[in-house]
Amino acid sequence: MPKYIVWMVLLVxxxxxxxxxxxxxxxxxxxxxxxxxxxxxxRLLTLTGEWSLGHVVIMGVGAYAxxxxxxxxxxxxxxxxxxGGITAALVAVILSFPLFRMKGFYFLIGSFAxxxxxxxxxxxxxxxxxxxxxxKGIDPMPDFSIGIYDFDFFEPVSYYYFSGFIVAICLWILxxxxxxPVGLTFHAVHWQDKLAEASGVNLRAYRTLAFAIAxxxxxxxxxxxxxxxxxxNPNSFDVEVMVFVLTWAIVGGxxxxxxxILGCIVLTVLNEIVLRELGFEQMRPxxxxxxxxxxxxxxxxxxxxxxxxxxxxxxxxLAPNKASKGAAE
Amino acid sequence: xxxFLEVRDLxxxxxxxxAVDRLSFTVEHGTIHGLIGPNGAGKTTxxxxxxxxxxxxxxxxxxxxxxxxxxxxxxxxxxxxxxxxQHSTLFAELTVLENALVGTHMPxxxxxxxxxxxxxxxxxxxxxxxxxxxxxxxxxxxxxQEIAGDLxxxxxxxxxxxxxxxxxxxVILLDEPFTGMNPEETRQMMGLMRRLRDDGITIxxxxxxxxxxxxxCDTITCMxxxxxxxxxxxxxxxNHPAVxxxxxxGARHVA
Numbered sequence: 197m198p199k200y201i202v203w204m205v206l207l208v209x210x211x212x213x214x215x216x217x218x219x220x221x222x223x224x225x226x227x228x229x230x231x232x233x234x235x236x237x238x239r240l241l242t243l244t245g246e247w248s249l250g251h252v253v254i255m256g257v258g259a260y261a262x263x264x265x266x267x268x269x270x271x272x273x274x275x276x277x278x279x280g281g282i283t284a285a286l287v288a289v290i291l292s293f294p295l296f297r298m299k300g301f302y303f304l305i306g307s308f309a310x311x312x313x314x315x316x317x318x319x320x321x322x323x324x325x326x327x328x329x330x331x332k333g334i335d336p337m338p339d340f341s342i343g344i345y346d347f348d349f350f351e352p353v354s355y356y357y358f359s360g361f362i363v364a365i366c367l368w369i370l371x372x373x374x375x376x377p378v379g380l381t382f383h384a385v386h387w388q389d390k391l392a393e394a395s396g397v398n399l400r401a402y403r404t405l406a407f408a409i410a411x412x413x414x415x416x417x418x419x420x421x422x423x424x425x426x427x428x429n430p431n432s433f434d435v436e437v438m439v440f441v442l443t444w445a446i447v448g449g450x451x452x453x454x455x456x457i458l459g460c461i462v463l464t465v466l467n468e469i470v471l472r473e474l475g476f477e478q479m480r481p482x483x484x485x486x487x488x489x490x491x492x493x494x495x496x497x498x499x500x501x502x503x504x505x506x507x508x509x510x511x512x513x514l515a516p517n518k519a520s521k522g523a524a525e
Numbered sequence: 526x527x528x529f530l531e532v533r534d535l536x537x538x539x540x541x542x543x544a545v546d547r548l549s550f551t552v553e554h555g556t557i558h559g560l561i562g563p564n565g566a567g568k569t570t571x572x573x574x575x576x577x578x579x580x581x582x583x584x585x586x587x588x589x590x591x592x593x594x595x596x597x598x599x600x601x602x603x604x605x606x607x608x609x610x611q612h613s614t615l616f617a618e619l620t621v622l623e624n625a626l627v628g629t630h631m632p633x634x635x636x637x638x639x640x641x642x643x644x645x646x647x648x649x650x651x652x653x654x655x656x657x658x659x660x661x662x663x664x665x666x667x668x669x670q671e672i673a674g675d676l677x678x679x680x681x682x683x684x685x686x687x688x689x690x691x692x693x694x695x696v697i698l699l700d701e702p703f704t705g706m707n708p709e710e711t712r713q714m715m716g717l718m719r720r721l722r723d724d725g726i727t728i729x730x731x732x733x734x735x736x737x738x739x740x741x742c743d744t745i746t747c748m749x750x751x752x753x754x755x756x757x758x759x760x761x762x763x764n765h766p767a768v769x770x771x772x773x774x775g776a777r778h779v780a
Contacts, residue, residue: 369641376640377626377633377652380619384627387616394576394610395692396602396631405637 210360214353222352224468226359228461230420233363235444235456236370237413242450243379244406245386246303249438250291250311251414256433257314258284258415259422263334264324266423273337277362277419284415285408287314292404308435318430330429334422359420366413371453373409382406443484447491449498458499463487527590529554529727530575530606530696535584535594537570537751544570546751547584552696552744557718557728559742561735561762563772567751568731569611569700575729576608576698577601588696603631605695609702613681615688617674621665624673624684625656628691659691663717679710686717696727703734715741739763747771 214222238251262280265271271279291310298306318325325331337349337358347354373379384392385402393399422428448459466487471480495501530552537545545567552558562568573579575586577598586594593601598608616624633652639645660666663683668676673684682702689697699718703711715737718728732738738745739759747754747762749771755762762768 372641372643373637376637376645377630377635377649378637378640380623380626381630381635383619383623384616384630387618388614390578390598391610391614391616391688392627392630393598394602394608395628395688396599396607397627398599409637 211357214356219352221469222356224464226352226356226424227421228464229356229359229363230417230424231441231444231460231464232457233366233417233420234414234441235448235460236367236453237410237417238441238445239450239453239456240370240374240382240413241406241410242445243374243382243386244403245389246299246403246407247442248407249304249308249435249442250314251410252433252435252438252441253311253314254284254288254411255414255418255421256318256428256430257287257411257418259418259428259433260318260325260331261415262419263331263422263428266335267331267333268324273335273423277416277423280419280422281412281416284418285412288408288411289404292400292407296400296403296407312435315430315433326429328430330427330432331422332427334426334428336426337423355424359424362416362420366416367457370409370413374453378405443488447488447495447498449495449500451497452500452504454503455498455500458503462499528552528587529589530729531587532571532575533585533587535571535574535586536582537567537574537579538582544751545574545581545748548748548751548753550746550753550756552727552729554727555722555725556743557722557730557741559738559745560729560731560748561733561738561745562748562754565750566748566771568748570751571748572608572698572700572729572731575601576606578608602692602694606698607689607692607694607696608698609685609689609700611700611704613678613685615673615681615684617672619673620669621660621671621673621676621684622653622656622669624688625659625691626652628659628688629655631692655693656691659687662690662720663687678705679707679714682706682710683714683717690721690726694726696729697721699728699730699732701732702730703732703737711737 214225217225234251234255241248241251258280261283262276265276265279266273295303295306295310318330319328321327337347337355339349340347345357347358349355349358381392381397381402384395384397385399389399444460444463445456446459447463448457449455463484467480467484471477471483476483491498528551532551533549535545535548536543548567548571560568560571570579574581574594577593577596577600580595584594585592588604588606591604593604593606616627629652632655633648636645639648657666657669660669663686665680665684665687668680673681676684686697686699686702702714706714711734718741722728730738730742742759744756745759745762746756747765747768754771755765755768757765
């Protein structure tokens with residue numbers, strides 16, 4: 197029962213959160229919500245032990261696909277988001293044929309090369325991708341009402357609720373996958389691929405499956421982004437953004453489900469709110485880099501190790517459910 | 526007549542080196558078959574070809590008459606031939622139970638959609654039961670929640686076999702299962718292997734420990750420098766002049 201109460205408190209807090217923020221902070225909150233899905237899906241790929249540098253471009257595939265489906269074919273926008281995710285997953289399956297001939301470091305470099313090819317294709321072909329200027333005037337989410345609340349998607353708060361709902365569903369699915377026998381097989385593929393194979397696990401199929409699922413959810417995140425900002429171009433998905441995703445994952449730690457999410461939230465708050473308020477605008481990348489180096493040096497297991505230590509102490513001493521609340525946030 | 530498992534003219538060349546040269550032998554159903562030979566004789570290479578780890582340069586591995594040479598390891602495994610590895614190759618970061626659960630991958634194939642919706646409760650329960658059964662067989666059930674990497678060496682070896690056993694194999698290929706075990710552990714492990722055989726599982730062992738091999742195997746194939754040397758029961762092999770010469774280059778006793 198207390199577990200439900202924790203979740204209810206969290207839900208109410210998340211619903212009330214945007215009303216205490218300024219307009220620009222509300223916008224950041226929307227981006228943060230989308231980025232949470234990006235890192236959480238990235239973690240699913242890292243479960244099989246492979247680190248990709250193409251995740252953000254795959255997210256862009258979802259964004260482009262969703263934008264084009266709505267713009268050129270006139271498909272209803274929420275449906276195009278799902279189609280964007282499916283397109284991203286399909287592109288990942290195609291990419292898996294050359295990429296999964298490699299492992300580890302070679303896969304990392306290969307994924308970077310493959311994603312640059314996709315990005316250059318967007319730049320090269322003005323029709324349909326709009327060349328270097330990208331796609332403008334992407335249809336926004338159509339407004340709708342659910343009785344108690346009117347969604348007006350020019351308001352970041354409405355989009356925050358909408359994307360928060362979608363992201364919550366996606367996170368739930370990712371969580372279910374990780375805790376299932378399929379998730380266990382991903383772990384097995386990561387730690388001892390030969391032993392897993394000897395137990396009858398088709399390594400290629402499982403690596404591809406993880407890559408496709410991670411890419412599909414990244415594609416949905418990209419579609420959410422595209423219909424919010426209304427314009428996308430190849431540079432919105434370049435390797436600089438990928439470095440941010442990697443930093444979130446590394447600083448947060450990838451051993452637990454919440455690690456990368458925690459990293460994403462903490463670093464975004466640090467980056468956008470604290471540093472901007474303090475007037476360190478120009479020095480932000482520098483400080484961001486320093487945070488990453490410091491966390492690798494002093495928190496090699498990421499922020500999640502702090503949470504684990506904290507919840508351990510709480511479990512030993514005081515009320516046990518407060519610690520899990522700390523973990524959930 | 527088709528044999529249960531037949532190795533026919535198996536050859537493996539690494540560049541100019543012939544590691545295994547036209548090796549042929551058969552393994553009968555329900556027996557413990559040993560594969561021995563001095564260091565560098567090509568035992569492990571043969572083993573790797575049967576399990577699908579290597580693709581043989583020439584020759585064939587026939588399982589119930591079907592050619593399985595050149596198949597990938599998971600495809601060989603799905604035909605009922607499951608191998609263990611030298612040393613303690615385990616999922617060291619996972620718990621003992623999770624290790625065994627990976628072993629149940631073949632009988633209880635995970636389905637991602639059922640897993641998301643929650644329709645695979647039956648399968649999960651079945652896999653859990655099978656995993657526990659395998660752990661009980663190797664007396665590891667008390668350690669189910671331990672991290673596999675923290676186990677003692679003997680327990681790790683047993684867990685490696687439990688992972689293989691969990692998948693309901695027809696043939697288990699054991700790669701040096703007695704390495705690093707003390708005599709007491711070896712004796713217990715031999716007892717477990719006899720029980721596996723009595724369950725109808727065929728066992729092929731590559732091993733250095735002559736004591737164990739001689740006491741355990743029904744048939745022994747000895748190879749030297751990649752070639753077939755001799756085959757027969759433990760007593761024959763022990764007294765076979767070619768085997769004694771291969772091992773010692775002279776007259777002393779093999780065991």
